[in-house]
Amino acid sequence: xxxxxKISAGREPGGLIVHxxxxxxxxxxxxxxxxxxxxxxxxxxxxxxxxDLATAxxxxxxxxxxxxxxxxxxxxxxxxxxxxxxxxxxVEPLDARVVGGDIPPGADLAQIIATIAFNDARAVEETAExxxxxxxxxxxxxxxxxxxxxxxxxxxxxxxxSDFQQKLHRIGRTAFYFPDVHTALTSAALLxxxxxxxxxxxxxxxxxxxxxxxxARTRGAxxxxxxNFPRSPVTEVADHVLTTAARETTYRSGATASRLAQLTxxxxxxxxxxxxxxxxxxxxxxxxxxxxxxxxxxxxxxRA
Amino acid sequence: xxxxxKISAGREPGGLIVHxxxxxxxxxxxxxxxxxxxxxxxxxxxxxxxxDLATAxxxxxxxxxxxxxxxxxxxxxxxxxxxxxxxxxxVEPLDARVVGGDIPPGADLAQIIATIAFNDARAVEETAExxxxxxxxxxxxxxxxxxxxxxxxxxxxxxxxSDFQQKLHRIGRTAFYFPDVHTALTSAALLxxxxxxxxxxxxxxxxxxxxxxxxARTRGAxxxxxxNFPRSPVTEVADHVLTTAARETTYRSGATASRLAQLTxxxxxxxxxxxxxxxxxxxxxxxxxxxxxxxxxxxxxxRA
DNA sequence: CCACGGATGAAACTTACTTTCAGCGGCCCT
DNA sequence: AGGGCCGCTGAAAGTAAGTTTCATCCGTGG
Numbered sequence: 324x325x326x327x328x329k330i331s332a333g334r335e336p337g338g339l340i341v342h343x344x345x346x347x348x349x350x351x352x353x354x355x356x357x358x359x360x361x362x363x364x365x366x367x368x369x370x371x372x373x374x375d376l377a378t379a380x381x382x383x384x385x386x387x388x389x390x391x392x393x394x395x396x397x398x399x400x401x402x403x404x405x406x407x408x409x410x411x412x413x414v415e416p417l418d419a420r421v422v423g424g425d426i427p428p429g430a431d432l433a434q435i436i437a438t439i440a441f442n443d444a445r446a447v448e449e450t451a452e453x454x455x456x457x458x459x460x461x462x463x464x465x466x467x468x469x470x471x472x473x474x475x476x477x478x479x480x481x482x483x484x485s486d487f488q489q490k491l492h493r494i495g496r497t498a499f500y501f502p503d504v505h506t507a508l509t510s511a512a513l514l515x516x517x518x519x520x521x522x523x524x525x526x527x528x529x530x531x532x533x534x535x536x537x538x539a540r541t542r543g544a545x546x547x548x549x550x551n552f553p554r555s556p557v558t559e560v561a562d563h564v565l566t567t568a569a570r571e572t573t574y575r576s577g578a579t580a581s582r583l584a585q586l587t588x589x590x591x592x593x594x595x596x597x598x599x600x601x602x603x604x605x606x607x608x609x610x611x612x613x614x615x616x617x618x619x620x621x622x623x624x625x626r627a
Numbered sequence: 628x629x630x631x632x633k634i635s636a637g638r639e640p641g642g643l644i645v646h647x648x649x650x651x652x653x654x655x656x657x658x659x660x661x662x663x664x665x666x667x668x669x670x671x672x673x674x675x676x677x678x679d680l681a682t683a684x685x686x687x688x689x690x691x692x693x694x695x696x697x698x699x700x701x702x703x704x705x706x707x708x709x710x711x712x713x714x715x716x717x718v719e720p721l722d723a724r725v726v727g728g729d730i731p732p733g734a735d736l737a738q739i740i741a742t743i744a745f746n747d748a749r750a751v752e753e754t755a756e757x758x759x760x761x762x763x764x765x766x767x768x769x770x771x772x773x774x775x776x777x778x779x780x781x782x783x784x785x786x787x788x789s790d791f792q793q794k795l796h797r798i799g800r801t802a803f804y805f806p807d808v809h810t811a812l813t814s815a816a817l818l819x820x821x822x823x824x825x826x827x828x829x830x831x832x833x834x835x836x837x838x839x840x841x842x843a844r845t846r847g848a849x850x851x852x853x854x855n856f857p858r859s860p861v862t863e864v865a866d867h868v869l870t871t872a873a874r875e876t877t878y879r880s881g882a883t884a885s886r887l888a889q890l891t892x893x894x895x896x897x898x899x900x901x902x903x904x905x906x907x908x909x910x911x912x913x914x915x916x917x918x919x920x921x922x923x924x925x926x927x928x929x930r931a
Numbered sequence: 932c933c934a935c936g937g938a939t940g941a942a943a944c945t946t947a948c949t950t951t952c953a954g955c956g957g958c959c960c961t
Numbered sequence: 962a963g964g965g966c967c968g969c970t971g972a973a974a975g976t977a978a979g980t981t982t983c984a985t986c987c988g989t990g991g
């Protein structure tokens with residue numbers, strides 16, 4: 324696919340525009356008129372057709388072509404594309420949005436969105452960076468070999484626990500999620516060697532989760548915890564500790580960044596488990612997808 | 628276009644590529660083939676002539692033109708230029724290309740983690756980029772002024788809906804989440820002018836959500852939808868459309884990336900609403916945080 | 932004054948892009 | 962089932978864009 328590199332003009336060190344203005348004096352008068360237009364506003368030039376540009380430079384199309392060749396391009400379309408690319412690169416997208424105005428009603432919101440997205444994305448990235456593949460491997464091993472998987476999480480972490488349970492369930496692993504302590508404790512009491520108990524707690528101090536994991540551990544189950552704080556109490560009752568890396572800034576958001584980080588970890592574990600038994604997992608996923616299809620409206624295809 | 632332009636025709640906030648992948652399912656099969664080529668390698672696509680691209684997509688030039696129109700361009704040259712510009716802006720295609728794809732069969736955990744994190748973080752970033760602050764503003768306005776807020780979401784999106792409900796509840800907004808269609812419909816029937824109904828559906832084709840929003844709308848409530856696909860059926864029953872920008876990779880379908888994107892949007896709305904009444908929101912948050920403190924153990928060391 | 936050569940644009944030509952139209956196939960409505 | 966309708970599709974016709982050719986112009990040097 325990557326052939327057709329007859330395009331020799333790939334490297335103009337300081338950028339195409341600089342390159343052009345550099346050899347501007349060596350061009351013929353008519354070509355210089357074209358060059359000046361191009362350098363003055365590359366984006367605009369890229370938008371124009373060759374005839375248009377020729378007219379604007381008070382010359383003929385032929386001259387524009389000659390100009391293209393003079394600066395090392397194959398022809399006009401190539402110049403056009405390069406100009407567009409060049410123009411795009413020199414715009415600072417962030418500032419442009421703020422400065423570019425025309426959004427007084429939502430100006431404040433734009434700021435908010437940018438901030439949140441930054442924090443959220445960072446949480447995901449940093450979590451992945453510090454996630455230990457070896458520990459993940461152990462956890463995946465345990466889950467793959469488990470007779471049963473119990474998952475606990477209170478409050479916000481409960482969503483994540485529930486999500487994990489659903490994922491595992493969809494690929495045919497026997498997994499349970501308990502929203503309240505009492506049923507969780509009851510279930511944990513019935514775990515045994517070879518089973519797995521997963522606790523999710525952002526702070527690592529949620530007494531409910533600690534209790535449940537403790538119970539599970541005394542019964543011989545492998546215990547796993549997902550928390551943001553590697554030295555929190557909950558890690559003492561866990562065989563494997565997985566950490567997230569969300570630095571929750573203020574009281575603000577209902578801890579969404581940490582939630583995203585947790586979900587990312589869960590996703591990794593899920594894919595890790597699924598990867599162990601690809602055909603079966605795929606089949607299970609397809610079956611479950613099929614099951615909800617009747618609730619879908621005919622392909623969302625509409626033209627406007 | 629005779630339609631009210633909920634779909635920003637002409638301007639694609641944040642990324643043409645993202646915009647195209649969002650519209651992908653709403654395109655005809657032949658157009659989808661074109662779209663996939665374009666999304667896979669924008670720079671390469673920009674270099675090709677229309678005939679070339681048509682051949683590569685195993686279709687006719689006519690279809691390529693149709694595709695251009697479908698995604699809001701005037702014609703092929705314009706698409707070409709925009710693609711070139713877009714491609715230029717993303718400067719790190721090296722790592723991205725390696726990591727961006729699907730999970731290869733033999734991948735080890737470290738690779739899996741990197742891939743997932745990359746996709747997840749990208750989903751968050753791109754969603755934020757293309758999120759329209761003006762539309763967000765309208766939604767925030769509606770929520771702030773609402774007598775009551777009903778939130779619907781089925782399956783995976785249900786978690787997000789529930790999360791949103793909790794968040795709003797914590798800052799003193801009257802919000803409800805309904806896990807099943809029937810109670811949702813019942814509740815929607817009781818909504819009226821000034822109330823808000825929020826539907827969350829990744830595909831935008833979940834009939835339950837469409838029905839409920841429809842009901843809510845006929846009762847005079849303001850309807851809001853959060854979906855990945857701006858032309859899906861659900862957008863027809865929504866006053867305000869918010870879109871996520873998750874391109875799910877094929878195999879995993881755990882849909883985590885889309886979940887994260889949804890949560891990010893919810894977070895933005897939440898903070899937007901909270902920002903409207905800072906003192907009161909802070910007080911409410913502190914009160915709820917205090918309420919769970921008794922369930923915390925002491926020694927958790929917490930960073931700020 | 933003529934011969935020469937580079938620069939230039941008109942026009943011929945080629946290629947790329949766009950529109951039109953008829954065929955095909957699915958879908959809905961009897 | 963049958964028939965009509967509608968949307969997708971590519972072939973082909975049509976139009977515009979880009980490229981080449983070539984005659985002209987003009988300045989220069991013999």
